[in-house]
Amino acid sequence: MTSNGGKNKAVESKICILGGPGVGKSALVVRFLTRRFIWEYDPTLECTYKHQTTIDDEPVAMEILDTAGQEWTLHREGHVRWADGFVLVYAVNDRNSFEEVVNIKQSLDEIKKTNVQCVLVGNKIDLLHEVRVPYTEGERLANDWACAFFETSASDGGDEIYELFHELHREIRRRKMLENKPRRRSSAHQMRNVFTKMFKTQTSKVSSPS
Numbered sequence: 001m002t003s004n005g006g007k008n009k010a011v012e013s014k015i016c017i018l019g020g021p022g023v024g025k026s027a028l029v030v031r032f033l034t035r036r037f038i039w040e041y042d043p044t045l046e047c048t049y050k051h052q053t054t055i056d057d058e059p060v061a062m063e064i065l066d067t068a069g070q071e072w073t074l075h076r077e078g079h080v081r082w083a084d085g086f087v088l089v090y091a092v093n094d095r096n097s098f099e100e101v102v103n104i105k106q107s108l109d110e111i112k113k114t115n116v117q118c119v120l121v122g123n124k125i126d127l128l129h130e131v132r133v134p135y136t137e138g139e140r141l142a143n144d145w146a147c148a149f150f151e152t153s154a155s156d157g158g159d160e161i162y163e164l165f166h167e168l169h170r171e172i173r174r175r176k177m178l179e180n181k182p183r184r185r186s187s188a189h190q191m192r193n194v195f196t197k198m199f200k201t202q203t204s205k206v207s208s209p210s
Ligand SMILES: Nc1nc2c(ncn2[C@@H]2O[C@H](COP(=O)(O)OP(=O)(O)OP(=O)(O)O)[C@@H](O)[C@H]2O)c(=O)[nH]1
Pocket: 019, 020, 021, 022, 023, 024, 025, 026, 027, 028, 038, 039, 040, 041, 042, 043, 044, 067, 068, 069, 123, 124, 125, 126, 127, 152, 153, 154, 155, 156
């Protein structure tokens, strides 16, 4: 039995992958979808993948948009509005790419007018001797953003790559559930109603002719 009303309907997640050039965005998506690593990937391609999977015993219909530099600049607002959540990727051997994710996150929040759902990913962790962004810095930034943080290697693989997509999906699902919940009126509002009713009753008693 599923927790989505028992209807077995797939929960949808639209995920957009963002980060500086060459940080391994496509390699991560391809690894997640095919369990393989592709050394060279056409940098001009922007692709959306549809992926059916199961997360926490629930069917999930995931759409993943792998952005590419120029296309992203052209369609930025549309992509941001389309997505439910974002994978923000930097390469641990590229300091500039770390600074770039900070700028990207800022513009996402501005466009969405909220703190967007995201996970932060430091990729290329296999390049041990070239690390320019230590784990603690990534972790600190993710803490500031209140989001999950993963270090990955698209070339070596590893469970973190699956976990990061799953975790983002869970966050998206949680927020959707909160947004769909009917809002309860505040207790102050409820008290005001009670007092208004009491006061009206008193007034009508006083003013009624004896
Ligand atoms: N060593 C190492 N190389 C990687 C890793 N991930 C990707 N690469 C390499 O980094 C280069 C860029 O990878 P892509 O997946 O094309 O990166 P991208 O961010 O999609 O690039 P753009 O779309 O051009 O911005 C390629 O040569 C990959 O083989 C990794 O985890 N480790």
